[in-house]
Amino acid sequence: KAGVTQTPRYLIKTRGQQVTLSCSPISGHRSVSWYQQTPGQGLQFLFEYFSETQRNKGNFPGRFSGRQFSNSRSEMNVSTLELGDSALYLCASSLDVGKNTGELFFGEGSRLTVL
Amino acid sequence: AQRVTQPEKLLSVFKGAPVELKCNYSYSGSPELFWYVQYSRQRLQLLLRHISRESIKGFTADLNKGETSFHLKKPFAQEEDSAMYYCASGAGSYQLTFGKGTKLSVIP
Numbered sequence: 001k002a003g004v005t006q007t008p009r010y011l012i013k014t015r016g017q018q019v020t021l022s023c024s025p026i027s028g029h030r031s032v033s034w035y036q037q038t039p040g041q042g043l044q045f046l047f048e049y050f051s052e053t054q055r056n057k058g059n060f061p062g063r064f065s066g067r068q069f070s071n072s073r074s075e076m077n078v079s080t081l082e083l084g085d086s087a088l089y090l091c092a093s094s095l096d097v098g099k100n101t102g103e104l105f106f107g108e109g110s111r112l113t114v115l
Numbered sequence: 116a117q118r119v120t121q122p123e124k125l126l127s128v129f130k131g132a133p134v135e136l137k138c139n140y141s142y143s144g145s146p147e148l149f150w151y152v153q154y155s156r157q158r159l160q161l162l163l164r165h166i167s168r169e170s171i172k173g174f175t176a177d178l179n180k181g182e183t184s185f186h187l188k189k190p191f192a193q194e195e196d197s198a199m200y201y202c203a204s205g206a207g208s209y210q211l212t213f214g215k216g217t218k219l220s221v222i223p
Contacts, residue, residue: 042215
């Protein structure tokens with residue numbers, strides 16, 4: 001089985017621009033979560049989607065948004081980029097079986113640098 | 116809000132020595148607790164979860180509700196255990212709260 005795939009792997013943007021990151025979950029996984037990883041704050045939950053619906057959202061400003069498509073693929077968007085948005089953005093998928101097993105399968109991440 | 120604390124950023128032990136990676140959590144309900152690991156140049160992956168009460172790669176972790184701890188232990192460290200370890204808690208959803216991680220370095 002192919003793992004979680006994230007694209008692009010690396011990107012550089014300037015302040016004020018926007019960015020879209022993509023995530024393809026493991027086949028059969030319907031839950032997709034996004035995390036931001038920075039040296040200072042560590043791993044922080046952004047949001048989680050299941051069946052095209054956002055089920056949970058972390059404590060991030062509205063500039064951070066996401067969506068999930070019918071094939072479970074997900075995208076996240078960050079608008080009006082700030083220097084502090086520079087981070088590794090990790091996507092994780094999970095096989096939702098009604099009870100949280102907590103086993104998230106992570107992608108390699110998209111490393112965003114904002115100049 | 117949930118909070119997970121890993122007090123050690125870096126832990127160095129000699130090969131064959133016991134290992135204990137500390138994790139404390141704050142959650143008033145019944146948390147679900149996990150240890151994730153990231154080996155060099157690999158993805159973050161689940162090591163073990165408290166509900167399974169299993170031993171993976173010789174590691175175990177016991178949930179102590181009185182001390183709100185979920186320390187990860189291994190009696191004899193191996194060089195291949197060198198990695199970044201993250202403790203995480205969940206509360207019935209896929210929203211996990213991660214600690215900031217402990218880098219374990221096993222000295223040959």
